[in-house]
Amino acid sequence: MILSVVIPAYRAEKTIRQAIQSAFSAGAGEVIVVDDGSDDSTAELSRAAGARCFVQINSGAAEARKNGAGQAAGDFLIFLDADDELVPDGVRRSVEVLQANNDLVVAAGRVIGVGGDGLERPFPIRFDPVTTQTLLVHGHGPWPPAAAVVRRSAYFEARDLDPEPLAPRFAEDYELLIRLSMTGGVDVRDDFTCRYSLAGGKSVASADSAIEAKESIRDYYAKALEIPIDLMSIRRRQMAAIARVARAHWAQGHRLRALRSMSQWLMKDPAYAISKLATSPWRRN
Incomplete structure (x- = not known):
């Protein structure tokens, strides 16, 4: 079997099919849904759609991905998140790239963001090349999980590397x-x-925790690998969390809520807010 797609799902009956x-x-030989303790029809609908479905006690998406x-x-x-979708031609090309080069462990493409209004907006490539150093220096991943095809043998090798994984509840994909x-x-x-839902999720609902987790990951690996980086100040972390919430509200079509968050942003740190607003409201921290 060439391709397995793992979908962590929680109360996803509206989008799982x-x-x-x-x-x-996109060519998956199997689709594995890990139902994270849903109280709706996610598991039944998953099986009806042809997926293998496993149900776990609610433990979060990271544990669901690991189990899947x-x-x-x-x-x-x-x-693949339960509210996202794959783009078949792009996924097939990613698989071909990995098959042609055994030195590669990940192949990824661009992302189509889907707003709450249903409009699709292409994301730019956030940075290239993607290396351990650029990931730590930039301080975020360049795409959501579904944009990338991962060599399975490398996935298990990565889990066993030194230093020990932190296994955070947030930013685990990073x-x-x-x-x-x-x-x-x-x-x-x-x-x-992939098509990526901009409607938010746990990292938006708990934006402060997501930003803190990301910075903890950066600090841990930068020290372990002796890669110099500049960590975000406490103030910038607060600003980044507000920005993440504002962009999520904007993407969902909640313009008033977004503007309220943006006003907090502007009052607390005008220079930083203006520099970020000058880019795109679709860009994520």
Whole structure:
């Protein structure tokens, strides 16, 4: 089997079928849904759509991804969120790239952001090349999990590397990509590989915790690998959390809520806020 798609899902009955269908359309030999203790029809709908479904006690998306990967049989993995969709042609190309070059452990493409208004907006490539150093210096991952195809053998190798993984509840995909980059090369291309819901999620609902987790990951790996970086100040972390919430509200079409968050941003740190607002409201921290 070539490709396994793992979908962590919680109360995802409205979107899970589309996610599964997109995975099969992209060439998945199996789709594994890990239901994170939902109290709706997520598990039943997943099985009806052709996925293998495992139910766990509510433990978070990181644990669901880990458990799903442990069940996967494919040579390559994609971690797809239940409200996102894969772009078949881009995914197939990612698989071909990995098959052609054994030194690569990740192949990824661009992302189509889908707002609450249903409009699709392409994301730019956030940085290239993607290496351990650039990941730590930039301080964020360049894409959501579904944009990348991961070599399964590298996934397990990355888990066993030194230093020990932090396994945070937030920003776990960022830590995984850092660890994967320590095992081999990361390919970045211009073609689209996924449609990404901008409607928010746990990292928006708990924006402060997400930012703190990200900075803890940066600090930990920078020290362990002796890579010099500049950590965010406490004030900038607060600003980044407000910015993340503002952009989520904007993407959901809640313009008034977004403007309220932006006003907090402007009052607390005008120079930083203006520099960020000069970019795109779709860009994430």
